[in-house]
Structures are given as structure tokens and as C-alpha cells.
Amino acid sequence: MAFTSLSVDIYLPAMPKMHLELQGNIELTITGFLIGFAIGQLIWGPISDRIGRRIPLMVGMILFVIGAIGCALSETMTQIVFWRVFQALGACTGPMIARAMIRDLYTQTRAAQMLSTLVIIMAIAPIAGPLIGGQMIVYTSWHAIFWLLAIIGTIMLFSVYFLPETLPFDKRSTGSLKHIFVNYAQLLQNQTFMRYALCVTFYYVGAYAFITGSPFIYISYYGIAEQYYGWLFGLNILGVMGLSFVNRKWVGKYGIRFLLSISTKVAMLAGLLLAVLVYFDIGGIYSIIILVFVIFSMNGIIAACATAGALDSVGKIAGSASALIGSLQYGSGILSSFLLAFFHDNTPWTMVWIMALAVLFSALIILKQPHRSL
Secondary structure: OOHHHHHHHOOHHHHHHHHHHHOOOOHHHHHHHHHHHHHHHHHHHHHHHHHOOHHHHHHHHHHHHHHHHHHHOOOOHHHHHHHHHHHHHHHOHHHHHHHHHHHHHOOHHHHHHHHHHHHHHHOHHHHHHHHHHHHHHHHOOOHHHHHHHHHHHHHHHHHHOOOOOOOOHHHOOOOOHHHHOHHHHHHHOOHHHHHHHHHHHHHHHHHHHHHHHHHHHHHHHOOOOHHHHHHHHHHHHHHHHHHHHHHHHHHHHHOHHHHHHHHHHHHHHHHHHHHHHHHOOOOHHHHHHHHHHHHHHOHHHHHHHHHHHHHHOOOOOHHHHHHHHHHHHHHHHHHHHHHHHHOOOOOOHHHHHHHHHHHHHHHHHHHOOOHHHO
16 A cells, blocks of 8 residues: 555655756656556556456566666666656556455445555555655665665565455456456446545645655755655654544544545645745745645545545446546646646745645535535
8 A cells, every 4th residue: 555655755855866967857757657657557457356456466566676676777867757657557556456455355434444544554654755765865876765665565575475365256357358447437427436536636636746846845945954854744644644543433433424524624724724824925834834734634534535435336346446546546646746847936836726726626526515425
């Protein structure tokens, strides 16, 4: 589950130096990764519904390791963007198949609780990643960060060997792969599934705007040292872990509809307030730190509840549904990085208005629909 966060967050502190060394738009390394991530899930999802979860997961780990080695050996922007796409084609199997495995084993409420548990565990990666990357870039080059990813991927490959198969033969898709891809058209027409999926998708547009833009805002604009950037980034993940922990209890008591309504409202209000404060230059970096913490913390509820609700509405095509959710969720970062690059003005404003609009749309999708339709 943590492969996406680990693959992106660990080199965030190194992005300013990579930008100077490679002489290009370093945000493209995130864009390329997310493009590969989005496309790869659409391929692996139906395959995992047909042949089971373990084999695609093992192949994905192998591709991830090869891609990480390619990034470590890259000397130009073109090379590293290519290998980031390749790396993502393998990395995408981790979170996508993990979600499908949860759906194989649990129903809606229990699935939301289990997803919250996974979020608590996987939150170690986005905390540790920037901290490790920030220290490494002080003492070595950015290439070493990708060598470390290759080592981690190798360890994960061996770990997957001991993971049990969760999709029995009698529950696997039996049609041709061409027929299986028709599932995506079916999912796009499923209104309940799409409401949940778009809710989390728009939320992640905002999240990736911060992930992509924060290294330059914190390090270049506000002058935070690279080795301290990870602490500020990790602060947000502590909020995610905290709400994920309480969400495991709340979801059984209040239900995912109520929790989604409240969490998206909180994120929306924090996003709009952040936009006002930054526009009028009130509070400086402290306004960003505090309100981004509030917005990010809501991920502990929004991601688990929206994903569980979406997967519960799809029946036997959980692999394809998980793939489409992941493709939309992480593909949303493509839009974030594009908007950041296109409207870049060397201030925090671009990042902030993207975040504010994204969480606004995320909330409206849930709030404008009657609960009985969710």
C-alpha cells in the first residue's frame, strides 16, 4: 500500500537539487510516475481478477526494482522520466491489489476498518521517506535515493512470496481479457461507484498539489533546510494516522456516509480559509502548515470510507474497480503537477488555490447527493 507514497515522497527534499543538475522541469518526474501508475492499474486490475492477486504483485515488484535502478543510473531529465514511468508500471500493483485483497476478504464496514488500519501502517512511509531523503541529500547524491528504493523493492519481492492468495478460483473472472476490460465501461456507468471514486479523486488533486509544490514552497520560497523539510511533511501524516485510528471505531458507529460528509466539509472549509489567508498574506508559512495539516488529516477518513463504499457497490469485479479508483486517485496528481507547472508564479498561491478548489469539489460531490443514493 505504501509504494506510491514511498516512491514519490522519499526524493521530495532532493527535487530542488535535481532541478539544478538535470536542467529541466523536475515536476515531470512525478507526472511521469503518475501517468505510468494510472495506466498500469487499468491493465493489472482485470488481470488480477482473472489469475489472482499474488502473481501480478510479484511481477510488479520486479518491474519496480528495474525502474528504480534505471532512475539511479539516469543522467538526463528524459532518462529519469522514462524510468519513472517504467517504475510506476510495477509500483501500481501494490496499492491496487492491496485494496482488492481487502475487498476479497471483507464487506463494507469491516473493509473500511481494515483500510484504516492499513493507512495507519503505510503512513510510516510518507513520514520516513522525506526524513530519509532529506538526510541522504545532505551527505550523498540523489542517485543514492533511487538505489535505496531498488533495495526496498527487492525486500518487498521476497516478502510477497509469503503472502497468501485471497482470490479463490471459483471467484475469478472467466471471460477473455478483452471482455474483462468492458468492466470499466460498466463501472463508469455505476453512479454510486463514481460518486465515491470522484470524491476521493478530487481530494487527491489537492493532496498532490501540496506534495508536488511543497518542496519549492518550503525549501526555496520560505528557506527551510532540506533536512528539516521531512519533519514538516511528516507532521501532516501524523494527522492522517490519528484520524485513521479513530476512523476504525467511528465507521462502525456512524457509518461511512456520515463520516464522509463531515470530513469533506472540514477539508473544504480549511482549504477555503487557506486560500483567503495566503491571498492576503496573513500568517505566512504558519497558516500553510496549520491548515494543510487539517486538510491532510481528513485523508484518514476520506480515502478509507470512499474506497470501501465504492468497492462495496461493484460485486465480483473488485480488481477492476480498485484499479479504476487507483487510476483516478493517483492520476489526479497529473492534473495537479500540470496546473502547478502551467500557472507557476514562484509563490505559494498557485499550490493553494489548486488545493482549495480540489477539496471544494470533493465536498460538493458528496454534499449535493442524497444519502440514499450513496
